[in-house]
Amino acid sequence: MNDMAPRISGETYFFRDHGQFDLLRLRLLPELIERRRDAKTLRLWSAGCASGEEAYSIAMLVDMLLPRRDGWDILVLGSDIDQSALAKARRGRYRQWSFRMVPPALQQRYFQRQGDEWALDERIRRMVTFRAGDLIGEPFPGAELRDMDLILCRNVFIYFGAAAVVTVADKLAAALSEGGYLMTGHTELIGHRLRNMQSRLFVEGVVHQRVTPCVPIVAMVPMVPLSPEIPAPARNAPPPAVAIRVPRTPPPTRPSADDLLATAREFADCGEYDTAERACREALAVDPLAPGPHFLLAQLAQLRGDFARAGELLDKTLYLDPRSVTAHLELAALCERAENLPRAQTLRRAALDIVRTMPADAVIEPYETTAAEMAQWLAQ
Ligand SMILES: C[S@@+](CC[C@H](N)C(=O)[O-])C[C@H]1O[C@@H](n2cnc3c(N)ncnc32)[C@H](O)[C@@H]1O
Incomplete structure (x- = not known):
């Protein structure tokens, strides 16, 4: 596929992939909120947000986890190359098909039925900023796309050729703050080594975290040797000239x-x-x-x-x-x-x-x- 001309398809829905949203709600967002409790800032970006369901899903999670957020400066950004998808996102009105993975209670809490559409709660709609942008062509990090605590870029890399995958992944990594998370579709970055990123494996899948280069603890402190090679005793070794008492080392125990x-x-x-x-x-x-x-x-x-x-x-x-x-x-x-x-x-x-x-x-x-x-x- 031509790297510069991605095929566009905006298929998406709210809380797409329950496992990943459980991970966001139960682990990553609480961790980020705790980390930023003094600074009171949060910067969250849905890159390739299509018609906005993903960005609004994050906003709803923030609303659940941080219901009182006076004094907080929270950015929830949705970006996409497709202007018509963004226009739909800004309207904040969806048909029932967008809710196919949403528990009914959640839908009732944040949406109001209007004819054959569901209108998003105005408070949540106003939490999200949308902007147009081409992840491949636009240079970033820059004035706006920087210091993100969390970037979701899911089901977007599938439209890119191999060279563009590397370019965009590196740019997204650079747009994260130290300790920030990049979440992609499950298999989208498998086999790619990302600069200054460490894979963190959770039950719901892998997330990439911006770190100073990862040094496995096991590389510094030999925790448990794998298949320890026990050196064979030297054959025909001459007997010691003087009999000395050597303290017996215990035999290696199997981990x-x-x-x-x-x-x-x-x-x-x-x-x-x-x-x-x-x-x-x-x-x-x-x-x-x-x-x-x-x-x-x-x-x-x-x-x-x-x-x-x-x-x-x-x-x-x-x-x-x-x-x-x-x-x-x-x-x-x-x-x-x-x-x-x-x-x-x-x-x-x-x-x-x-x-x-x-x-x-x-x-x-x-x-x-x-x-x-x-x-x-x-x-x-
Ligand atoms: C399948 S949707 C993914 C929507 C959402 N992230 C999700 O997982 O449900 C893919 C989106 O990527 C956007 N896209 C494709 N190429 C892009 C590019 N170069 N820059 C920004 N967005 C792009 C498309 O316009 C489309 O809206």
Whole structure:
């Protein structure tokens, strides 16, 4: 495809990809809000926003997470190359098809039915600024497109040729503030090494974070050696001239499955996916029934775009740990992606049932959210 002439298609809808929006609501946005609580600024950008659903979805999340935001300076920016899509975005009126993944309660809360359209709450509409821009041709970072805390650029790279993917990804990375996040479609930047970016693997997929170059902790402190090579004793070594007492060094202990899994996660966090996978397999060699390594292998399979394998591994995880909330939700997201909506719904309901049996203040890892909050979110 010609790098400079992307084929345009603005297909989109509110809260497209539940898994990624769960990640935004439960983890990334709360983290960013906390980080900016003193400065009271937030800069969020939906790049390639089409008719605005993605940018408004972010604005709704901000409204839920930060209902009292007096004194805050919050930018929610939507940009697109397509002027007619932007005109539609500015109107803030949508047909029912744009809500196909929206819980009815959320739709009722933020929209008002007007004939065969739904009009967005004026407060949310005014939170978002739209502008035209060509991600390939426009030079940035610049006066406006800079210091972003979060950039969503999902289902846009698919229209670019290989050279443009690299150019745009590097420009987006440079437009982030330190610690800011870039979220793309699930497989869009697989295999691309981004400058000064670190992949962070969450249950709902990978997110790229702007950092000073990533130094894997395991590279500095040998946490758990993988397959330690134990040197063979030297043959025919001459006996010591004088008998001395040498303190006996303990034989090397085999790392536990938990240690190996922790190592695998460290590698995955730094984008070293092959090594992470190897560490998972070593963990399974120690404990074949450990659910954790199966779960991480499922995430790694998703990164490779092997969704069928990811599904099998998640099924296995659930077999080994039927009360895993994260495995239920991750498998639900996979089913949604495959348009198996009935199974996705069943899995989400099962996750809700589990969460409801937990103490309200129990923290659900790795979301760092309480069971009560998670139940409220899943029940919407
Ligand atoms: C499929 S939509 C994605 C909408 C939304 N991000 C989502 O995931 O639901 C792709 C959008 O990318 C926009 N686009 C394509 N090439 C672009 C470019 N060079 N600069 C800015 N936007 C572009 C298209 O106009 C279209 O609205």
